[in-house]
Structures are given as C-alpha cells and as structure tokens.
Amino acid sequence: MNKFTHVTRSLTLPREELPRGQRIQRWVLETPVIQFMILVVMVVVLVSLVPAFLDRPIAAVSILTIASLLALAAMGQTLVVILGGLDMAIAGYVTFGAMVASQATSRLGWQAPLAMVVVLAVCGGIGGLVGWVCHRYRIEPLVITLGLGVALTGGSLFLAGGDYNGQPPQELKSLAQLTGTTFGIPVPPVVIIVAVLGVLLWLFLTKTVAGRRLYATGVNPRAAGLSRIRTGAVWAGVFAASGAFAGLAGMFIAAFGSGWTMSIGEPYLFSGLAAVLVGGTTFGSIRGGFTRTALGALILTVLSTIIISQGMSEAQTRIVYGIIILAVVALFGRERHVRDRF
Numbered sequence: 001m002n003k004f005t006h007v008t009r010s011l012t013l014p015r016e017e018l019p020r021g022q023r024i025q026r027w028v029l030e031t032p033v034i035q036f037m038i039l040v041v042m043v044v045v046l047v048s049l050v051p052a053f054l055d056r057p058i059a060a061v062s063i064l065t066i067a068s069l070l071a072l073a074a075m076g077q078t079l080v081v082i083l084g085g086l087d088m089a090i091a092g093y094v095t096f097g098a099m100v101a102s103q104a105t106s107r108l109g110w111q112a113p114l115a116m117v118v119v120l121a122v123c124g125g126i127g128g129l130v131g132w133v134c135h136r137y138r139i140e141p142l143v144i145t146l147g148l149g150v151a152l153t154g155g156s157l158f159l160a161g162g163d164y165n166g167q168p169p170q171e172l173k174s175l176a177q178l179t180g181t182t183f184g185i186p187v188p189p190v191v192i193i194v195a196v197l198g199v200l201l202w203l204f205l206t207k208t209v210a211g212r213r214l215y216a217t218g219v220n221p222r223a224a225g226l227s228r229i230r231t232g233a234v235w236a237g238v239f240a241a242s243g244a245f246a247g248l249a250g251m252f253i254a255a256f257g258s259g260w261t262m263s264i265g266e267p268y269l270f271s272g273l274a275a276v277l278v279g280g281t282t283f284g285s286i287r288g289g290f291t292r293t294a295l296g297a298l299i300l301t302v303l304s305t306i307i308i309s310q311g312m313s314e315a316q317t318r319i320v321y322g323i324i325i326l327a328v329v330a331l332f333g334r335e336r337h338v339r340d341r342f
Contacts, residue, residue: 030287032280034331035295042302050309061178061187063301068194069176069256071290071297073249074272075194075201076127076242078293080141081276082205083218083235084284085134087242089145090272092152093123094265097250099156102166102260112172119247126152127243128236135235149269157262168255176255190252197245201290214238218284246272274321275300278328300324 027033046053053059073094080087097119104110104118130148134141160166174180180188205211217224217234225231249268254260279296281288300321307317 032292032295035279035292035299039295039299039302042299042306046302046306046309049306057186058178063298063305064191065176065178065188065256067294067297067301068191069249069253070268070271070275070301071294072190072194072197072252073246073268074275074293074297075197075249075290076238076245077272078276078279078281078288078290079214079238080242081281081283082214082285082288083238084221085141085235085239086273087127087145087239087246088142088269089127089130089149089152089243090246091265091269092149092156093127093243093246094250094253094268095153095260095262096123096156097247098254098260098264099160099250101168101172101251101254103160103163105169105172106166107163112169115169115172116248116251119251120244123247124240124244128240130243131235131237131239132232134239135232141239149265153262153265164259164261166260167258168251172251172255173258176252177258190256198290198294205289210237215286219286270318270321271300274325277325280328282329 073090077087077090100115100119101112104115105112110118126148130141130144133139134144174189175193176188176190178188180190182189182192205214213224213229214234216227216229217231221231224234246265246268250260250265253264253268257264275296276288276293277296278299279288279292279294281292303320303324304317307320312320
C-alpha cells in the first residue's frame with residue numbers, strides 16, 4: 001500500500017475501522033475535547049491564583065456574562081469562517097448596535113423592541129449586501145469588510161452627533177446587567193438568550209438542508225455551485241447573519257456597560273476572531289460550530305481574568321492571545337483541507 005492510498009484510506013474509513021492511534025487522533029480533531037480540557041485547566045489556575053473567586057458567586061456570573069457577549073459577537077463570525085471568509089466589520093456592527101441602544105431610545109423615544117428591529121435590519125441588510133457583492137464580483141471579504149467597519153464606526157458617531165451621554169433603556173439593561181435574574185435564578189437573561197441562540201444555530205448547522213449547503217459552500221464553492229446550490233445566496237445570508245448577531249451583541253454590550261463609545265466594538269473584532277479560532281473552527285471547516293466558539297469565548301474570558309488579576313497590561317494580554325491563536329492554528333491547521341483529501 002503506497003503512502004497516498006494509506007492517507008486516503010485513513011480519511012475515508014469509519015472511525016471504528018481505523019487503528020487505535022488514528023481513532024484517537026480523529027476523535028480529538030472532531031470534538032472540542034482539547035478546548036474543554038484547556039478551560040478546566042484555566043479555571044483551576046484562576047481559583048489557585050485568586051482563592052476568593054470561590055467565595056464570590058458574582059465573579060462566576062460576571063465571567064459567564066462577558067463570555068456570552070463575546071460569543072454572541074463572534075456567532076456570525078463563526079459562520080463566515082466556516083464559509084471560508086472573514087468579517088472585519090464586526091467592530092462597526094457592534095458600535096452601531098451600541099449607539100442605537102444608547103441614543104435612539106433616549107433621543108428619539110424609541111422603545112427597546114423597535115430599536116432592536118432597526119439594528120437587526122440595518123446590520124443584517126448591510127451584511128447581506130456585502131456578502132452578495134463579495135461573491136458576485138469575487139472581492140476578498142477581508143478588504144471590503146475592513147473598510148465597512150470603519151465606515152460604520154464613523155457613521156455611528158455622525159448619527160449620534162458626537163454625543164456619548166445617552167443611556168440604554170431600563171428593560172434592555174435588565175437583560176444584561178449582572179444583577180439581573182432569569183426565572184429567579186441569579187443569572188442575567190442575556191446568558192440564557194445566547195445559549196438559546198446557540199442551540200438554534202447548532203440545529204440549523206446540523207439538522208437543516210441550509211446548514212449542509214453552508215458547509216458544502218465552504219468546503220468547495222465550485223462543487224457546491226455545480227450541485228445547484230445557490231452559493232451567492234449562501235454568502236449573502238451568512239454575512240447578513242454576521243452583521244445581525246454583531247449588532248445585537250452591541251446593544252447588549254451597551255446595556256452591560258451602561259453606554260457607548262466610538263471604540264466600544266474594537267475589542268470584539270480581535271477577541272471574537274480569537275474565540276472562533278481557539279474553539280477549533282477553521283476556514284472552510286466541516287466540523288466548525290458555535291459550541292466550539294462558546295468554549296473559545298469562555299477560555300479567553302477566564303484567561304483575561306487571570307491576566308487582569310496578575311496586573312498585566314492590555315499589550316501583554318494581546319501577546320498572550322496571539323500565542324494561543326498560533327498554537328491552536330498549528331494544531332488544527334495541519335489537517336489537510338477537505339477538498340484536497342481525494
């Protein structure tokens with residue numbers, strides 16, 4: 001058996017028919033077991049460095065809430081990465097959502113549901129248009145979304161008239177602030193909201209035809225097109241979802257922090273992408289999903305808490321994030337792309 005035949009056989013055989021070592025390797029790659037183990041280790045390190053953490057339940061609630069906001073902001077980016085692209089406009093969407101949450105209700109008298117509909121429509125509409133344009137004219141999404149993010153941030157400042165004094169409505173604050181409860185449980189509703197959205201996204205990716213079309217388009221766009229999959233619609237829908245999720249995250253982030261600034265979305269661009277990659281979702285992946293992104297968000301949030309507790313700076317935090325991303329990409333990036341396996 002030559003080397004090519006051996007590699008092809010190991011990639012196509014059911015896991016049960018592979019040698020023990022290859023079964024373990026495939027299981028590790030196909031499940032987020034490594035991410036879960038890293039999270040457990042991070043929690044142990046946090047508790048050992050900050051013993052008071054166990055005596056303050058609000059600290060665990062804070063980590064869950066911050067991780068939920070990060071996961072929500074990265075939810076759409078997960079779909080884009082599965083598609084094989086990159087959405088660099090996340091910061092702009094977050095900023096726009098935070099601005100509307102803070103300004104539209106206080107200055108225009110909009111109720112929270114109306115403000116949310118506007119954010120979802122604007123961010124989703126712009127994202128869908130960007131996805132269609134990138135697919136139709138074969139433009140690299142990294143370029144156009146980077147410019148769009150800057151434009152959205154500047155446009156948000158223009159629409160607000162440079163006013164940062166607006167406050168989100170109380171009904172929105174009650175969903176995101178640490179003192180919020182859900183059915184009597186001392187957990188902010190935003191955590192449950194993100195969990196429900198995550199379950200719905202999991203069902204979409206694994207149980208629907210549209211989800212399988214998304215994976216097929218990411219794995220091999222040309223083959224997907226020949227299979228009569230409307231790849232342009234897939235691109236438009238994925239980028240629309242990315243914009244809508246990030247805009248919604250911006251509203252909750254503003255409610256969590258009781259306001260907005262022009263730079264409020266910047267941390268979520270890098271951290272959101274880091275959560276996706278640390279979770280193990282790779283470009284054009286067939287195993288990517290929101291469960292991995294949620295674990296990545298938890299890992300980064302716990303890591304950030306450890307770093308802050310040790311008095312490290314923001315620059316040092318970014319260095320640590322970069323090292324982790326390189327390590328994860330080195331681990332998962334060694335696997336050959338699906339379309340190159342046969």
